[in-house]
Each structure stands twice: as structure tokens, then as C-alpha cells.
Amino acid sequence: MHFKDYAVQQGEPAALKCPILQHYHLNFNMASNLSLHLTWYKNDSKNEINGVDSRIQAQEDLLWFLPATMDDSGYYACVLRNSSFCIEVAISLTVVKSNDVALQDIAYRQYIFTLTSGYINCPDLNDFITNDRDLDLRWYKESVPLPQLSKKFEYVVGSNKLNINDVSPADRGFYTCELRFTHRGKRYNITRVIQLQTIDQEKRSHPVIVYPNHKTIEAVLGSKLIIPCKVFTGFGRHSGTVVWWLANNTLVDRNSFHDSRVTEGEFQKITENGRNYIVVQLIFVETREEDFKTDFKCIAKNEYGSQVLPTQLRKAASAFSWYTVVVPAASICLIVGVLCLYKCRKSRAQKDYIQAKL
Known part of the structure; x- marks a missing residue:
């Protein structure tokens, strides 16, 4: 299953995509033929989002915000059900004001080596274009327009x-790409902010931890939690980098820590836009008080160097009984071995639904 957080600037369109159909290799029409119905809710609301002409619109497996406002920030649940089966997944939307501080918080991090030529990409545009000919982008660096050539x-x-x-350290900084989007005759601007970091050639083979990118991560007491450690390993073949987690300087393996309540996920190698990454997840079956007093560290190491990134959990309130931390402001989708899918709340339907497991 693909988990993702969405972040958008105030006044811009947003489109949240429900990942359930994609996981089961279904499209909306196929699901309808199987008598499966997809519905959307916000937070713990019992009211279905089904507006067609309103600002927030549910269209097939997408929830549109035309445009998004600050009040739209929160969690949205997409629910797929029939008479005996129900799956619910929550997706986070963060709406920020258009100021430098807020935009830095939702920037997509990308990396290029110095003394070479490279590229950055404008991510998460697929739901706003029908083909590549629609990609008429404008680029800016530190708010200054860049010439096309x-x-x-x-x-x-x-x-x-x-x-x-000819990439140099002077090229690092914040870039903005802008796409013009038209919906029902109304035009919008869609922007993405990219934080470019350059890596010196002598560190070309060193592992770089790109997430977690905060020293603290919010979690809900009693919730399920997944924290991915994502490591950039270069542009060529995957290197011999190893990645692991520590808890209070003790190895978190797949069986021993906290009676298997906290485990490491599978070692995953992924490639995005020609860039290679390794992902190892820290999986909490249930978060407890002791976890908020534990020092967690992600460690990446190969023959050329190593990096250690400490992180701690911080209590947060949530309307949902589970919480998944994913790479924010990043284009990757993490495939997890056990999906956090749960029974739909009985308050939404007077039937006993089975728990969905993969």
C-alpha cells in the first residue's frame, strides 16, 4: 500500500488520491462492477464528502480541493466497502501560508553532486495533467525567475x-516550479518548492539520510506507527550501504525489542528519477509511554562513510486510532509488508465488517 502526506499552499488546488484501489490493482469502474463503494470523510466526521459543485469534491478515487484553505488541514479517510468488507485509510493534508518559513517546511529535498550536470524535477503533478504536452512549467530560484535557456x-x-x-555549492537553495492548471474554466497556479542540496564529489559514495528530517516526530499514544529511514545512495547502481535502527543504543531487530512490539521492516531498495535510495522502517505495533522516553537513531554506513540521525517521539492528538509517519514533501511511496488497515467505525454503518489484512 502506498502511504503519503500531502502539503499545499493556501489558495492552490490539491488532489488527495485514495491508495486502496491502486493496491488491489483496480480502477474506479472495476470497483463499481464488484459492488465496492468508495467514500470520503474528514477526521472523525460521520458526514460523507460527496459534493460535485462545491469547493471540496469527491471524484472517483480523488478528493479535490478547489482551492485549499487553511481550515482544510487535517486527516481525511477514504473508505472502500461492500456489504461484508470494509477498508479505511487515512491521508494527511497540510495547508500552509505562502511565506518563506512555511514553504521550507513542505519543501521536497533533492540532491545533485558537484562538478557534474544534473537535474531537479517538479514532483506530484500527475493528477493535474493529462499528457506531457500540458507541462508548461516556470522555474524560480529564491523567487527569481530562471531563463528557459x-x-x-x-x-x-x-x-x-x-x-x-556545472553544479557547484552555489546552486544549492530553494527552487520553485509553477504549473498553470485550468478546471471548469477557472485558472489556478500549482507550485512545488524544492530544496536542492549539493554533495561534494569526494563524498559521492557516502550515504545521506534524507528522512527523518526532524529531531522529533509526532505520534499518538496507543496508535500504530511506521517511521521510514530513507537513505540516498547515489545515481548509479545501489551501493553496499547498510541501514539499521537503534533504540537507546540497542539494536532494533525483527524479534527482540519490546517483545516484538517495535521491529524493523524489510530492507528496501528503490529508485526515483534516477536516484537510488534505501528504506528501512521502524514499526510500532502500538506506541506506549516508554517510547516517548526512548532515543531512536537511524544509522547508514558503507565503506566510504556513515551518518547517524537521532529522533524522538512526541505526543500528538489524533481522531484516528492509528498513525503512519511517511516521508513528507517527497515523491516516494513506501511499500509496507503489513498494511495498517482497520475495521471501519461501526457508527458509519450498522454492520459488522471484517478486518482487512494483506
């Missing part, structure tokens, strides 16, 4: 990429 920067026509030639 220069010795340093080059737009790639029909692509979401911006080429950067």
Missing part, C-alpha cells in the same frame, strides 16, 4: 525537469 539552467520541454549544468 542559459549556460547554467535549461528547461526540458514536455518534462518536469530542470537541467543544471
Whole structure:
């Protein structure tokens, strides 16, 4: 199953995609033919979101915000059910004001090595375009428009990429890509903020931990929790990098820590836009008080170097009985071995639904 957090600027469109159909290799029509119905709710509300002409619209497996406002921030549940089966997944939406501090919090982190030519990409646009010809992007660095063709920067026509030639440390910083989007005759601007970090050539093979990117992570007491450690390993073949978790300087293996309540997930190798990553998840079957007093560390190491990233849990309130931490402001989707799918709340239907397991 693909978990994702969404973040958008106030006044811009947002489209939340329910991951359930994709996981079961279904489209909306196939689900309808199987008498499966998809519905959307916000937080713990019993009121279904089904507006067609309203600002918030449920259209097949997408929940549209045209546009998003600050009050839209929160969790949204997509529910797939029939008479005897029900799956519910929550998706987070964060709406921020258009100021430098807020935009840095939702920036997509991308990496390029110095002394080479590379590119950055404008992520998460698929739901706003029908084909690549619609990709008419404008690029900015630190709010200054970039020319479409220069010795340093080059737009790639029909692509979401911006080429950067002869990369140097001076090229790091915040870039913004802008797409014009028209819906029912009304035009919107869709922007994505990318934080570019450059890596010196001598550290080309060093592992770089890109998430967690905060020293504290919010979690709900009693909830299920997944924290992925995502490590950038370069552009070529996957290196011999190893990644693992520590809890109070003790190894978190798959069987021993806290009576198997906290375990490590599978070692995953993924590639995004030509960039290689390794992901190892820290999985809490249930968060308890002791977890908020535990020092967790993600460690990445290969023959060229290592990096250690400490993190701690911080209590948070939530309307849902589970919580999944995913890479925010990132384009990756993490495939987990055991999906956090749960019984739908009986208050929404007077039937006993089975728990869905994969």
C-alpha cells in the first residue's frame, strides 16, 4: 500500500488520491462492477464528502480541493466497502501560508553532486495533467525567475525537469516550479518548492539520510506507527550501504525489542528519477509511554562513510486510532509488508465488517 502526506499552499488546488484501489490493482469502474463503494470523510466526521459543485469534491478515487484553505488541514479517510468488507485509510493534508518559513517546511529535498550536470524535477503533478504536452512549467530560484535557456539552467520541454549544468555549492537553495492548471474554466497556479542540496564529489559514495528530517516526530499514544529511514545512495547502481535502527543504543531487530512490539521492516531498495535510495522502517505495533522516553537513531554506513540521525517521539492528538509517519514533501511511496488497515467505525454503518489484512 502506498502511504503519503500531502502539503499545499493556501489558495492552490490539491488532489488527495485514495491508495486502496491502486493496491488491489483496480480502477474506479472495476470497483463499481464488484459492488465496492468508495467514500470520503474528514477526521472523525460521520458526514460523507460527496459534493460535485462545491469547493471540496469527491471524484472517483480523488478528493479535490478547489482551492485549499487553511481550515482544510487535517486527516481525511477514504473508505472502500461492500456489504461484508470494509477498508479505511487515512491521508494527511497540510495547508500552509505562502511565506518563506512555511514553504521550507513542505519543501521536497533533492540532491545533485558537484562538478557534474544534473537535474531537479517538479514532483506530484500527475493528477493535474493529462499528457506531457500540458507541462508548461516556470522555474524560480529564491523567487527569481530562471531563463528557459542559459549556460547554467535549461528547461526540458514536455518534462518536469530542470537541467543544471556545472553544479557547484552555489546552486544549492530553494527552487520553485509553477504549473498553470485550468478546471471548469477557472485558472489556478500549482507550485512545488524544492530544496536542492549539493554533495561534494569526494563524498559521492557516502550515504545521506534524507528522512527523518526532524529531531522529533509526532505520534499518538496507543496508535500504530511506521517511521521510514530513507537513505540516498547515489545515481548509479545501489551501493553496499547498510541501514539499521537503534533504540537507546540497542539494536532494533525483527524479534527482540519490546517483545516484538517495535521491529524493523524489510530492507528496501528503490529508485526515483534516477536516484537510488534505501528504506528501512521502524514499526510500532502500538506506541506506549516508554517510547516517548526512548532515543531512536537511524544509522547508514558503507565503506566510504556513515551518518547517524537521532529522533524522538512526541505526543500528538489524533481522531484516528492509528498513525503512519511517511516521508513528507517527497515523491516516494513506501511499500509496507503489513498494511495498517482497520475495521471501519461501526457508527458509519450498522454492520459488522471484517478486518482487512494483506
